[in-house]
Amino acid sequence: NASNGSISDSTxxxxxxxxxxxxxxxxxxxxxxxxxxxxxxxxVTLSAVSAxxxxxDFATSDGTATAGSDYTATNGTVTISAGDTTATISVTVxxxxxxxxxxxxxxxxxxxxxxxxxxxxxxxxxxxxxxxxxxxxxxRTVDEGSSNHLFxVTLSAASGxxxxxDYATSDGTATAGSDYxxxxxxxxISAGSTTATxxxxxxxxxxxxxxxxxxxxxxxxxxxxxxxxxxxxxxxxxETAPTVTL
Numbered sequence: 001n002a003s004n005g006s007i008s009d010s011t012x013x014x015x016x017x018x019x020x021x022x023x024x025x026x027x028x029x030x031x032x033x034x035x036x037x038x039x040x041x042x043x044v045t046l047s048a049v050s051a052x053x054x055x056x057d058f059a060t061s062d063g064t065a066t067a068g069s070d071y072t073a074t075n076g077t078v079t080i081s082a083g084d085t086t087a088t089i090s091v092t093v094x095x096x097x098x099x100x101x102x103x104x105x106x107x108x109x110x111x112x113x114x115x116x117x118x119x120x121x122x123x124x125x126x127x128x129x130x131x132x133x134x135x136x137x138x139x140r141t142v143d144e145g146s147s148n149h150l151f152x153v154t155l156s157a158a159s160g161x162x163x164x165x166d167y168a169t170s171d172g173t174a175t176a177g178s179d180y181x182x183x184x185x186x187x188x189i190s191a192g193s194t195t196a197t198x199x200x201x202x203x204x205x206x207x208x209x210x211x212x213x214x215x216x217x218x219x220x221x222x223x224x225x226x227x228x229x230x231x232x233x234x235x236x237x238x239e240t241a242p243t244v245t246l
Contacts, residue, residue, distance in 0.1 A: 021048075022114070022115060022116055023046045023047045023048040023049075023050050023054070023115050023116075024046070024047045024115060024116045024117065024118035025044055025045070025046055025047075025054070025056055025080075025109060025112055025115050025116070025117045025118065025119075026044070026045050026047070026117075026118050026119035027042055027043070027044050027045075027058075027089075027107060027109055027119060027120070027121065027122035028042060028043045028045070028122055029122050029123045029124075029125070030042055030122070030123075030124045030125065036093060036095055036129070037092070037093070037094055037095045038092070038093060039090045039091065039092045039093075040090070040091055040092075040093060040124060041088040041089065041090055041091075042088065042089045042090075042091060042107050042122050042124065043086055043087075043088055043089075044056065044058075044078055044080065044086065044087050044088070044089060044109065045085060045086050046080050046084075046085045046086070046115060047085075047118070048085070049083060049084070049085055050080075050082060050083075050114060050115065051082050051083075052082055052114040053079055053080070053081055053082050053114065054079070054080040054112065054113065054114045054115045055077055055078070055079050055080075055112070055113045055114070056077070056078055056080075056109050056110070056111065056112040056113070056115070056117065057075070057076070057077050057109070057110045057111040057112075058074075058075060058076060058077070058078060058089050058107055058108065058109055058110075059074075059075035059107070059108055059110075060073050060074050060075065060091060060105055060106065060107050061073075061105075061106045061107075061108065062105070062106070063103065063104030063105055063106045063123065064101070064103040064104050065103035065104055065105045065126055066103075069094065069096060070093070070094055070096070070103055070105070070126060071091060071092060071093050071094055071105050071124070071126065072091070072092040072094065074089075074090070074091060074092075076089075080115075089107060091105060091107065091124055093124075093126050096130070097130055097157070098130060098157075098158060098159060098160040099128065099130045099131065099132055099133055099157070099159045099160060099161065099223070100128050100130070100159070100160025100161055101128065101160070101161060102125060102126060102127050102128055103125075103126045103128070104123050104124065104125055104126070105123070105124040105126065106121060106122070106123060106124075107121070107122040107123075107124065108120055108121055109121075131157075132223070132224060132225055133155045133156045133157040133158075133159050133163070133224050133225075134155070134156045134224060134225045134226065134227035135153055135154070135155055135156075135163070135165055135189075135218060135221055135224050135225070135226045135227065135228075136153070136154050136156070136226075136227050136228035137151055137152070137153050137154075137167075137216060137218055137228060137229070137230070137231035138151060138152050138154070138231055139231050139232045139233070139234070140231070140232075140233050140234070141233075141234040141236060142202060142233065142234070142235060142236065143235075143236050144202060144204060144205070144235050144236060144237055145202060145204045146201070146202065146203055146204045147201065147202055148199040148200070148201045149199060149200050149201075149202060149233060150197045150198070150199050151167075151197060151198055151199075151200060151216055151231055151233075152195055152196075152197050153165060153167070153187055153189065153195065153196050153197070153198075153218065154194060154195050155189050155193075155194045155195070155224060156194075156227070157194070158191075158192055158193065158194050159189075159191060159192075159223060159224065160191055160192075161191055161223045162188055162189070162190055162191050162223065163188070163189040163221065163222065163223045163224045164186055164187065164188050164189075164220075164221070164222045164223070165186070165187050165189075165218050165219070165220065165221040165222075165224070165226070166184070166185070166186050166187070166218070166219050166220040167183075167184060167185060167186075167187055167198060167216060167217065167218055167219075168182075168183075168184035168216070168217055168219070169182050169183050169184065169200055169214055169215065169216050169217075170182075170214075170215045170216075170217065171214070171215070172212065172213030172214055172215045172232065173212045173213050174212035174213055174214045174233075174235055175212075178203065178205065179202065179203055179205070179212055179214070179235060180200060180201060180202045180203055180214050180233070180235070181200070181201040181203065183198065183199070183200050183201070185198065189224075200214060200216065200233055202233075202235055210237050211234055211235060211236050211237055212234075212235045212237070213232050213233065213234050213235070214232070214233040214235070215230060215231075215232060215233075216230070216231040216232070216233065217229055217230055217231075218230075218231075
C-alpha cells in the first residue's frame with residue numbers, strides 16, 4: 001500500500017539468462033546388417049538434456065548401395081522431446097539374390113532447431129548374404145580342320161561384381177602345334193552377365209590318327225568358385241584309315 005502517493009509501475013521482471021551451452025546432435029553408424037527386408041534403426045543422440053524440444057531433418061542417400069534395390073529411400077523430421085536425449089530413424093534394407101560386395105547407405109542430418117549438429121552423417125553397412133556363384137566350362141566335339149572353336153564359361157548365377165578366371169589349353173591326346181594352337185589368357189564375365197567365351201583353333205592334317213583331345217583348364221577365379229574346371233575339345237579325325245594288303 002502506497003501512502004501519500006500512487007504506484008505507476010507495480011511489476012518488475014527478473015530475466016535469467018541461460019548460461020548452458022546449446023546441446024549438439026550426432027547420429028551413429030550401424031554395421032553388419034544382412035539383406036533381409038527388415039527395418040534397422042539409426043539413433044540420433046543429443047549431447048545433453050534440453051528443456052526445449054529439438055528437431056532435425058534427415059535424408060538417406062546412396063553410398064555404394066542403390067535406393068530401390070538395396071534399401072528403401074526415406075526422409076523426414078525427427079523430434080527429441082524436452083527431457084529426452086535420443087530418437088530413432090528407421091531404414092529398410094531390401095533382400096536380393098545377387099552376390100555383391102557389402103554396400104553402404106548414408107543418412108544425413110540437417111536443419112536442426114534448438115541444437116547444433118556435431119556429427120551429421122551416419123552409415124548403414126549392408127552385408128551381402130548371397131552365395132558366391134560358381135564357374136563351369138563346356139565340352140566340345142568338332143571335325144578336324146583349320147578352324148576356331150568357342151568354349152563357353154558359364155556362371156551359375158548373375159553376380160553384382162565382375163568375375164574373372166584364367167584359362168589354358170594343354171595336350172590330351174592331341175599335340176599343340178600340329179593338331180591345335182595352344183591358347184591361354186584371362187576371361188571376364190561382367191557384372192550382370194553369366195557367360196563369356198574364348199576360342200581354340202584346330203589344325204588340319206593328312207595323317208590318320210584317330211580322334212584326339214585337347215584339355216582346357218580354368219583356374220584363379222575371383223568373385224566366384226569353380227565347380228567344373230576342365231573342358232575337353234574332341235577333334236574327330238577326318239582321314240580314312242589305312243588298309244593293309246598282302
